[in-house]
Amino acid sequence: MPTTLGLVAMVASAMLSGDELDESQGASLTLLTSYHQGYRWNDDVVSSVEARFRHEASADRQLLVEYVDALRLARPLAHEALLQRLTASTLNESGSLIIADDPAMAFYLEYRDELPWPRKVVALGLNDDRFREQAQALGVKLLKSYPVMAQSLNMLVETFGSPVPLMLLAEDSEHAFNVVDDMVEVIGSVADVTLVDVVTGWTPEEVIERLSRSPPGTRLYMQGGQDSGWSEGAGSTAHRLEALAAQGYPVFCHFEFQMAIGCAGGAILDVDFLAHAAVELALTPAFDLVPASSSVMAQRHLIDARWYRLFEGHDNLPFQWIGVRGRLEQVAREYRQALYGVSVVAVGSLLGVGALLVARNRSRRLRRKLMVDQRFGLPTRLALVSDYRGSRCEEVEWLFVLVSPELRSYRRRFGSGSLEGLLRISIDVFKAHLPKGWRLYLGGEEQLIGMVPAQAHGPDVESQLDSYLALVGQFQQRDSARVLRWHASVVVVPGHSTDLSNCLASLEEGVQRLESEGWVRPVLRVTAAGPYHETQLRWLCRQVSLLIENPGNQWRLVAQPKMAPSSRTLVGAEVLIRWCHPDAGNIPPPEFLPVILMLGLAERFDRWVIGRTLDWLMELRGAAWLGTVSVNVHLSTLVADDFPDFMVTELARRRLPPRCLALELVEHEHVDDVERVQRQMRRLHERGIGVALDDFGSGYTAFNLLQRLPLAAIKLDYSLLHAARRFDQARQAYAALVGLCHRMELTVVAEGVETVEDASWLITLGVQEGQGYFFAPPMELEDLVAVYGEKPAGPMPTTVLRQVGTRRC
Structure with a gap:
């Protein structure tokens, strides 16, 4: 039976090559579940399906969620109510159904x-x-x-x-009996586990009484429970x-919602x-x-930290502690209680001092153990913050966070288990x-944190x-492993710091900036804020929010010429x-x-730039020497319904x-609704306004867009030309890409000459x-006019171009 990991890989490739569904009528996907909102399994499934549907589907696709309200109503009434709703709803035979x-x-x-009903039906949780059996006979996956x-x-x-005697705890319901049957079957397939008892409709008193009559070492395991997390008190x-x-x-259990209500893991x-x-x-x-059926494997091994004593001596098991902070607070309370008890009973006694030291050492060992992730053998962020506080902060000179965008994408697609392997x-x-001298810590499922002590680095930590x-x-490539691009946000720890929290917050903001930029640079240095000061990112957010209302003289336009390589004459800017x-x-622009973009101000900003550019062009009326002037626009600007009419006006x-x-x-890396972008570009094209794809080759969606969008030009990212200088294969790829664009009758603009x-x-x-920069650097608008506007046609002397550029404040 195939695993879901292989299934998803196959599905993903099929999605790229398959035909579009006919979804002109009704919902594209219907989710049918039960027990109405409030039952944790169903709540989790519904929220996860909604999130994935938004990610996978275009904006014009619809998701319909319907409930069999069997928790509050008798089955006939629940079925009648749902039948009436579905009869009046938008079920789509060309769509899909998840049960x-x-x-x-x-x-x-x-x-x-x-x-x-939709023809394509998928069922889970049966x-x-x-x-x-009936579902498979009907072709349900x-x-x-x-x-x-x-x-x-x-x-x-x-x-x-081995062996493990097991007592199964179950609810007293028809649904629970089916679950128990499955679990009994699974228990029978595990050679070293013996089922000794099943307690339905259990109470704590009954369980404890039955444990007294069970073999030593009997463990408790819980079936889901109809009211798990639904009722309280x-x-x-x-x-x-x-x-x-x-x-x-x-x-013990195997659902995360069971852990949320008190199971051990x-x-x-x-x-x-x-x-x-x-x-x-x-x-x-x-x-x-x-295939007709596929299996899903566990993605994580989680244990509540309050049961740490059960797992002492099992550091080799790949589990992850949950609720560490709460357990550490409990340990601290136990240590304080021991301190108080020893002080009262054995003041001045060497025996009392010895007992106090034993309690203290035990507390420290436990803290260290709980702050190490057993899966990877790395201390956690909690260990970093705990170890370096107060005067010990002075031992840390640099901190950095490592993030891989592919790892984030991989987790969303294939789950936590596959993520752990990578x-x-x-x-x-x-x-x-x-x-x-450097040290690594686990910052989260997709992050690593690095610490660089004083005197343990070269003169340039960023380099x-x-x-x-x-x-x-390079070593990933040599070992034939999946190569992940890693990016770093790095910060200098200010002198006299007593807490690393502000530095870690600044690093997180640095990661957000790297993501907003499209992961274009490997390392970004950020500045840590003092305990009573805002971080650089927050300062920039505040400044931009104020400035967008009235840019005044702070924001200004500059222009970089575009040249014809053969004649070295100006063709645009x-x-x-x-x-x-x-x-x-x-x-610098990469800073703000x-x-x-993060503040959602891209559309207002783009329209301001377009307006100022058109004002400048109006002042230069009749300047045929300038050619076509291009302006960058973000995705949110382009897809705004009124944008084509705004341009015409x-x-x-x-x-x-x-x-x-x-x-x-x-920002074309973030295009999800290609059809909408396509429609907008056609409207602009009909009005005589051309659109080019900027930074082509820097992302993963560019080739898909090249095939589907009505483009006028392609700007080849500077990184492609830089690679072509160094590698023959990159040179051949660049030439092939130019040839492809020519066959598609697209203008090619080479960046980074x-x-x-x-x-x-x-x-x-x-x-x-x-x-x-070989042709010309970015320059002030008046300089561009002075250099090119009044000069005769022909190549511009390099000595003249060296004298222009953008001014500093």
């Missing part, structure tokens, strides 16, 4: 011929054998989670040794679990991953090629080549860190932005442009022809336009 549990499947089977139960039981065997599952815990009896099913797999399977055009490979490489990331990438702050001086108001201005789409060799090679390729 999330047994009661929902019972409704589907009962009314199979009375409603226009426990009734009859439902599974099943996602099964049996292996998760077996993994959880095997974890108990590895922890407590005395008699609820959470209340009963807490009563058992107070008596020292942990109850186990091999945990990742509901997000399960739901995401269901959505991808339901939406794939290759649905008929997918992360473990990278961590091994990072640890093997870590500079002497050293950049080289370190490059070295890790790209308008850029500069910020001269009265106190902070020149603020991501902030504008602004051009007409200044009596300018549409050909004088072109748009360059940046820096040498005469670059320009000469581009001429042989037939590149129409070039942009870079």
